Amino acid sequence: MKIAELLRSAALVTAVAMIPATTATFAQVDGRAGPEFAKLFATYQRIKASYVEPVEDEKLIRGAIDGMLAALDPHSAYLDGSDLQRLETMIDGNYSGLGLSVVMEDGAVKVISPFRGSPADEVGIKAGDYITHLDGELIYGGDLDEAVQRMRGIAGTSIRLTIFRPGRDEPFDVSVTRGVIELEPVTFEVQAGNIGVITVNEFSRDVGQDVFRAWQGIQREAAGRVNGLVLDLRSNPGGSLDEAVELSDLFLSDGAIVSQRGRARGESLLYEAESVYRGEIADDIPMIVLIDAGSASASEIVAGALQDHRRAVVMGERSFGKGSVQSLLPLGRDAALKLTTARYYTPSGKSVQEGGIKPDIAVPQLSDPDWEKRRKYQLRESDLRNKLINEAGLKDEELVEDNLADPRFKLTADELKEQGVEDFQLHYALETLRRTTPSAVALRR
Known part of the structure; x- marks a missing residue:
């Protein structure tokens, strides 16, 4: 896929913008960088002359580029070859495999999330799992592309995966049968009491239109008598900034949706409601947005906008906390930089970088038997190496969640299973909407 086509698609698991890379831009190099470049070139010469084996220039230059970007933050990267192919898959997404979104973390392959309904999801692989072996062969310290x-x-x-799950004492093996993965960004259903549930799995192309069609489908199934709506953004790692704005605009008739502030000219922007859709849908329907620690970037833009405008009650767990914008800067025909160029802010001016979106009602996922153990090791933006710092300078202790026991959340996973509850957070949201009256907080702004 050519880089121009990729830039037109502009759909990453981040909030994405696009910046043209001009000659003038590259010319603006601080004169004091000369001695530093001299060190870099001297290192290159020493390696070429003295390393125990001959080293290709391509390997050294790529290593230098990767090292520079890794020193900035966890989300800036150099993309070419297989990296661009993976990005194309995320956009158009039909391939044979397991249905996993993974990253390399300190030499280990870590699961961001399994795609819902995928082979990996069906065998119980969870966000936060580490894959240590493939068919018995150790892959720790190896190459992510090769593992994928x-x-x-x-x-x-x-294929047999060996999984290390934080909170468990021993790794375990699981055999997964590959399938054809057809990424389905948006699904919907109507639950008892004419409560609509729209699940957004990723912010790829046309998600705003897909959610609008899902709402129309819910109206048809409920014969026009919809009594509540759940927008499920759990384990959604994000995607296109434009799609996040478009989805938010569906539910808002005025005001700001999100703003971004950067250092370069043109990187400070404000996105407002009615920039895509006139009016709003479901304007007289009580609404809940579900989030968790896997809700990041574009998901946080939507949750933050609807929360600040009091359009919906946000429920679940504190989100991931990725409040930065990555821009694609082309480097020739078949490569690009994915570079962090701005922070984004909710309508009230809050940066979600590190702190994330705090739910109005905290609801644990009690139906997950490993939830209590896994939450101790849950990874968020604030835990990443070289993370971008929140400009507000929040201290870690100010981000600590309330761990006091809540009498509403005493049931165990086994007890919930006996009652037929497989997804406690969704169950709790549905029950809340069924009890909601026209004067309740989930409806009135």
Whole structure:
């Protein structure tokens, strides 16, 4: 796929913008950088002359680029070859494999999230799991691209993963049969009491339109008598900034949606309601937005906008806390930089960088038997190495969650299973909406 086509698609698991890379931009290099470049070139010469084995220039230059970007923050990266192919898959997404979104963290392959309904999801792989072996072979310290390629394959074939799950004493093996992964960004259903549930799995192309069609489908199934709406953004790692604005605009008729502030000219922007859609949908319907620690970036833009405008009650767990914008800067025809260029802010002026979106009603996922153990090791933006610092300078102790026991949340996973509750957070949201009256907080702003 050519880089120009990728830039037109502009759909990353981040909030994405696009900046043209001009000659003038590259010319603006601080004169004091000369001695530092001299050190870099001297290191290159020493390696070429003295390393125990011959080293290709391509390997050294790529290593230098990767090192520069890794020193900035966890989200800036150099993209070419297989990296761009993975990005294309995320945009158009039909491939044979396991249905996992993964990253490399300190030499280990870490699961961001399994795609809902994928083979990995069906065998119980969870966000935060570490994959240590493939078919018994250790992959720790290896290459992420190689691991991803090995996990993909012909539909119907199997691969054995060794999983380390924080909170468990021992790793365990799970065999997964590959399938054809067709990424479905938006799904919907109508629950008892004519409560609509719209699940947004990722912010890829046309998500705003997909959510609008889902709302129309809910109206048809409920014969026009919809009594409540759940917008499920849990384990949604984000995507296109434009799609986040478009989705938010569906539910807002005026005011700011999100702003971004950067150092470069043109990087400070304000996105407002009615920039995409006139009016709003479901304006007289009580609404709940579900989030968790896997809700990041574009998901946080939507949750923050609807929360600040008091359009919806936000429920679940504190979100990931990724409040930065990455821009694609082309480097020739087949490569690009994904570079952090701005922070974004909710309508009230709050940066979610590190702190995330705090739910109005904190609801634990009690139906997950490993929830209590996994939450101790839950990874968020604030835990990442070289993270971008929140400009407000919040201290860690100010981000600590309230751990006091809540009498509403005493049931165990086994007890919930006996009652037929497989997803406690969704169950709690549905029950809340069924009890909601026209004067309740979930409806009135």
